Structures are given as structure tokens and as C-alpha cells.
Amino acid sequence: MASKATTTAVPAAPSPGGPGDGCAGEPQGCCPLYHEAIELIGRRWTGAIVSVLMQAERPLRFSEIAAAVPQLSDRLLSERVKELETRGVVDRTVHTGPPVRVEYALTPMGRSLAPALRELAEWARRWLPATADRAN
Amino acid sequence: MASKATTTAVPAAPSPGGPGDGCAGEPQGCCPLYHEAIELIGRRWTGAIVSVLMQAERPLRFSEIAAAVPQLSDRLLSERVKELETRGVVDRTVHTGPPVRVEYALTPMGRSLAPALRELAEWARRWLPATADRAN
Numbered sequence: 001m002a003s004k005a006t007t008t009a010v011p012a013a014p015s016p017g018g019p020g021d022g023c024a025g026e027p028q029g030c031c032p033l034y035h036e037a038i039e040l041i042g043r044r045w046t047g048a049i050v051s052v053l054m055q056a057e058r059p060l061r062f063s064e065i066a067a068a069v070p071q072l073s074d075r076l077l078s079e080r081v082k083e084l085e086t087r088g089v090v091d092r093t094v095h096t097g098p099p100v101r102v103e104y105a106l107t108p109m110g111r112s113l114a115p116a117l118r119e120l121a122e123w124a125r126r127w128l129p130a131t132a133d134r135a136n
Numbered sequence: 137m138a139s140k141a142t143t144t145a146v147p148a149a150p151s152p153g154g155p156g157d158g159c160a161g162e163p164q165g166c167c168p169l170y171h172e173a174i175e176l177i178g179r180r181w182t183g184a185i186v187s188v189l190m191q192a193e194r195p196l197r198f199s200e201i202a203a204a205v206p207q208l209s210d211r212l213l214s215e216r217v218k219e220l221e222t223r224g225v226v227d228r229t230v231h232t233g234p235p236v237r238v239e240y241a242l243t244p245m246g247r248s249l250a251p252a253l254r255e256l257a258e259w260a261r262r263w264l265p266a267t268a269d270r271a272n
Contacts, residue, residue: 035184037260038253042178048171088263109263116259117174119252124173127224127245 040087041113045072046080050089050106054114059093059103084110176223177249181208182216186225186242190250195229195239220246 041047052068053060060068066077081104084090089110095101106113177183188204189196196204202213217240220226225246231237242249 031257031260033260033264034187034253034257036264037256038178038183039180041256042174042183044175047174047178051170112259112263113256116252116255117170119255120173120177120249121167121170123248123252124167124169127248128169128172 040083040089041116043080043083045069045076046084047117048072049077049080049084050110050113051117053090053104053106053110054117056105059105061101061103065104089113176219176225177252179216179219181205181212182220183253184208185213185216185220186246186249187253189226189240189242189246190253192241195241197237197239201240225249 041050048069049065049072052065056064062074062077062081065081066072066074069077072080081090081092085092085104088107091105091107091110093103093105095103177186184205185201185208188201192200198210198213198217201217202208202210205213208216217226217228221228221240224243227241227243227246229239229241231239
């Protein structure tokens with residue numbers, strides 16, 4: 001068992017960054033923008049919705065997104081999609097028809113999430129099956 | 137206003153993947169592992185805690201993590217750190233002292249999140265200030 005006390009100088013814990021912090025010195029810091037991003041994308045089901053739109057080769061209707069994430073209720077899907085639209089991640093297009101058709105697609109901002117989501121998916125594939133085994 | 141109906145064949149929406157899905161064909165698909173990963177890391181404050189540990193050059197005490205994320209209550213920090221420990225992302229070491237000292241550090245699994253978090257931080261820096269401006 002380790003018991004010796006640390007005698008080296010204790011560097012300050014990383015700053016979370018103030019409101020005016022441009023995060024220049026914090027490659028993945030707990031800066032407000034990073035925090036905002038991870039909680040936007042990590043919100044329950046949001047990551048799944050973004051992923052479904054990312055893989056689609058064309059805009060998707062509400063019912064198509066719903067079919068791709070069957071565990072998600074229509075109410076919650078609607079809420080999440082509206083939030084992503086408000087944040088500029090998803091674009092909603094109404095084709096006035098008839099019949100009226102509403103389609104959703106990622107904006108350039110939304111598409112730019114691809115590298116981050118790809119890295120996260122790789123991490124998941126590499127590490128999560130192992131920990132699931134370990135938990136059994 | 138667009139009004140013509142889609143006449144092209146409608147490809148099936150991406151599969152969310154069944155329990156046995158290895159996600160091989162889904163680079164960032166809505167597969168169970170990806171979904172699990174994004175919701176683990178995206179949970180409120182978890183991304184911030186992982187980021188603080190990632191930037192630290194040595195294991196941190198509870199109080200140091202708390203100081204780096206001052207908006208977070210001790211109760212919630214404790215809960216999140218325990219969850220990360222259970223999932224294998226964070227390693228908790230007890231130095232029996234005296235005085236007793238408890239330290240937290242990322243495991244290799246936790247450190248492997250670096251590329252994903254770096255990409256997400258870059259996305260945040262590039263896109264979130266612009267959308268904040270637009271919302272004003």
C-alpha cells in the first residue's frame with residue numbers, strides 16, 4: 001500500500017475557464033464551450049439522432065429517424081430535434097406539397113461533428129465490450 | 137418552395153444495431169456501444185471531470201477536481217466519479233497514510249478518450265461562438 005506523502009510542488013488544477021476564456025491554452029479543457037458541446041451532444045438520445053442523420057445519404061423524415069432509433073418516443077425525438085435545430089446542428093425543411101413533407105438534415109455545423117463522433121465510436125468499439133465482459 | 141415528391145428509392149434508415157451487432161459496418165452508427173459511450177461521457181459534468189483529469193499531469197485529489205469544476209456540487213462529483221470508476225474510466229487509489237489520501241486518475245481506457253474529446257473541443261471552438269452570436 002502506498003503511504004508516502006507527496007513532497008513535490010502541487011500544480012494548480014486546470015482552470016475551468018472564465019466566461020471570456022477563449023480556451024486557447026486548453027486543448028480539451030473544461031472550458032465553457034467544450035462543456036456546452038459535450039452536454040449538447042451527450043444529452044439522452046441526441047448522439048443517436050445526430051449519428052442517424054450523419055449516416056443517411058439524404059434528408060430524413062421524422063418517421064425515418066424514429067424508425068432508426070426505435071427505443072425513442074416521438075415526443076422526446078421531437079424535443080431533441082427541435083433543440084438541435086435551435087442550436088444550428090439540424091436543418092428542417094418543409095416541402096409544402098401536397099402532401100406536406102418535413103425533412104431533417106445536418107447543417108455544415110452538424111456534419112462537422114463527424115470526426116469527434118468517429119473517434120468516440122472507435123473508443124466505444126475498442127473499450128466497451130471489454131468492460132462489459134469484466135462486469136460479468 | 138419545394139413540392140415535388142421523392143420518387144427515388146428510399147434506402148432503409150440506418151439500423152440501430154441489435155444486441156449482437158459488432159458495429160463493423162457502422163463507422164459512427166447508432167449502435168449500442170456508440171450510444172453507450174456518448175451517453176456515458178455526455179452525462180452532466182462527466183465530460184468536464186474527464187477533461188480535468190486528462191489535463192492533469194498527475195493523479196488528483198477529490199478537492200482538486202472539485203476546485204477545477206466549481207459549479208459542481210460535491211455530492212454530484214462523488215456520484216460521477218464513482219460511475220467512471222465502475223465503468224473503468226477512472227482509477228481510484230487510496231494512500232493509507234497517515235494522513236489517508238485518495239487520488240483519482242484516468243485509466244488507459246480513460247486516456248484513450250483523448251482524440252474524441254480533442255475533436256469535440258475543436259468543434260466547440262469553431263462552431264459554438266458563432267451560434268452564440270447568431271442567437272443574440
